[in-house]
Amino acid sequence: MALANSDLNAALAVTRFGLGARPGEIAQAAQDPRGWLTAQIQPRGVASPDGVPPAGQRLAELRDYQMSVREMRQDRRQDGQAPATPPGPDAGAPPGRPERDPVTFARRLLREETGGDFMARLRLACATPDSFAERWALFFANHFTVSATKLATATVVGPFESEAIRPHVFGRFGDLLDAAESHPAMLLYLDQAQSIGPDSPLARRAAFAARKRSPGLNENLAREILELHTVGVNGGYSQADVTEFARALTGISLPGPREAQIAAQPVVFRPMAHEPGARTILGVRYGQEGRAQAQAVLRDLAAKPATARFVCGKIARHFVVDDPPPALTGRLEAAWTRSGGDLAQVAQALVTAPEAWSPQPAKFKTPYEFIVSCHRAVGAGPTGLDKVAPILTALGQRPFSAPSPKGWPEDAEAWAAPDAIVKRMQYAQAFAAVVARSRDPSAIAAEALGARLTPATATAVARAETRPEGLALLLMSPEFQRR
């Protein structure tokens, strides 16, 4: 049954490796399912969402906002009023109520821009014909998580993905690592921007000036690079390695207001804040001066076998199954090692691995994947943030706001709590009520799942009392919830 097999592989290519089938897409892939995937592996990277501005522009807006907050506080102090407490990072007036406070208004505009970036990314995911490449980019955006849980990082999460992630995801891992760790969004998210060498000229000068708080080291970025971005928690590093790496990273920061006026770069290296001297990390001595020191450490980390093992394991878990067979991760690691960490080669190895084409769907869709695939199934795009943000938040995947630097969880158990299934059902019901009035749900089912559609689901959809009920059943069917 060569033909049936190719039909099934086409459905797997589009719904497992990709983000779900748009009408006609499985038929297009049926000619050559693997070719459909490999054609998306392009050295130039993965297309970025439309309309996301450079990080530098967002950071300039953020500085303006922060300066106006400072000025307003000063004014109030001079007027003898109580100083204004800036609202918490998630504050915002309820929609529809005019703002009287200009600071709150400015903050809301920044928040709305983040919402706009998220919607641009969601629209791309719902419409792209290259949904395997998009999934690949989303995987690495999650690997190098920057979360919008702080206002400052919220403004640059979108630009971070466009600038640091998407151009590099089919290039060398070392280049991707360098781009991600030196992007202002990461420096802000993992507190690197403020970290200062304890024996740097800047720290000594501050100590001399007897400031209330003497500046110094922050080891957050160093630890998470090791634990989450490269060798992984079993990568054999110690607390001393973390601290030494944090010292090597000092000096990499964001420009202050005055520096920003002189140079337009969003990231600066301050030799004055860099911890002088050689560092020893994972048994290797780094004698370089200045920024070259941290870059040398990153280069070595990218080349470690432990990094290949850790990242390839995550790729296998994301694309194929929560508990991947060693044969699959072995193939990915071999491709990584052979090519010196060329992610295009790793993607090729994934696409040609027989373990990745098991007919049994093993992955339960995350809330984002579920919402994207619902829209793709009916060939539509999302209509507004207010339609998608509440359900994503209720399902535990608030837009751009992963709960920690580890990113979103990968396993089915995390997403398939009883409460979440009921909420998915309610979303499917509401979604179907809007789109299904004039469409045949059985036809949508055939297009969306192809050969993966089971007789039980096909029958249930066909027997539905109303079209919305039929579509809701399709969207909630076991095979649509998985990939």
Place this chain on the structure above:
Amino acid sequence: MTAPLPSRRGVLALGAAFGLSLQMLARPAAAAGRDQRKLVVVICRGGMDGLTLAPPVGDPDYAGLRGAIALGPEALKLDATFALNPALASVHALALAGQARIAPAIATPDRARSHFEAQDVLESGAAAVYGAPSGWLNRAVQTLGAQRKVAALSVGPTAPLLLRGPAPYASWSPGRVVDASARLPTLLQDLYKTDPLLGPALARGLATETMAQEAMTGIATPTTAAMGGEAAPRPQAQGREAARQLGQTLAGFMREAGGPNIAALSLDGFDTHANEGAAQGQLATRLGYLDAVLDGLHAGLGPDWKDTVVLVATEFGRTARVNGTGGTDHGTASTALLLGGGLKPGGIIGDWPTLKASALFENRDVAPTLDMRSLFKGVLAEQMGVARADLERAVFPGSAQAPPLTGLV
């Protein structure tokens, strides 16, 4: 989506906006002859700084190590050494009444200073990282379930490891209304007949919803005003109000006939690497939410508070010294809280190693003097009646060197 009742939407929207999430673990139980003893476990994620939660203001080395984030006379005194952060006024009131105690130098057996490893050990109850695929609270429910009806429930959008495991659990989070008579749930249950993941999950979700609707009825909710009526209160006050309501709602569940008697709840945002603050600031805001949840639980449980124990724990503490950015980095021992109407009297739980340079763990962290599992085991034994053999064999295997604490309840 069906429009949720305004009161529920208020709770959900505010809770979600301030990073609060709630989990409870559950199995429906018969109302008749029900054991009244209750246990709530609160996990503070991110590595909560024990030295700002319960500052040892009387320790001679405290102020020097903490610099600008040291607390002074504004802290709420507990004894000659310890105080509570001013954000914890409700906890302080309970402590003065002998209904709250601190364990100021407690840690899991994990020493890696990784959030994810430490949370794994904290929730799995194993001796080492990734040592168990299920949570200790789930295993406790399983062993208790063999002897009597135990009911628990998970509230929150995702399932934490603490609650995962062999004992089935339902989950719920505020903000939805299900028409149980609608066709879709019935048709789906049919479609999920042979699905091991979705079938049980949907059935439990629907069952819990029925109970939730009963529990929510009659809870007074002033959230509509907090959502932006006239003179909307400051966001922090809104967050506190939402947190208090989460506590009260949870209490409402637990007082229901057949409601849960074991619950777990988690709060995020305790990873304070920079600008941590002291009596005010980032961490104090979070502690204020914690205080509000606990206050809501205490108020909502009413007469049942005497039968309730609440445990508050975090995956690790933070560096004893303030770091270069007004915050603290990943450390080792932290402070746990034990609250309840039936606590036995006593001072701090465990020994205080002091903050002397020679006493610090690896010259940077508060040294652990108490294994977190000793506290958990003591509470499970004295409050919930888990047998010693079950504790050692099923709930906390490999924990012989961490004997259960006694004299807690």
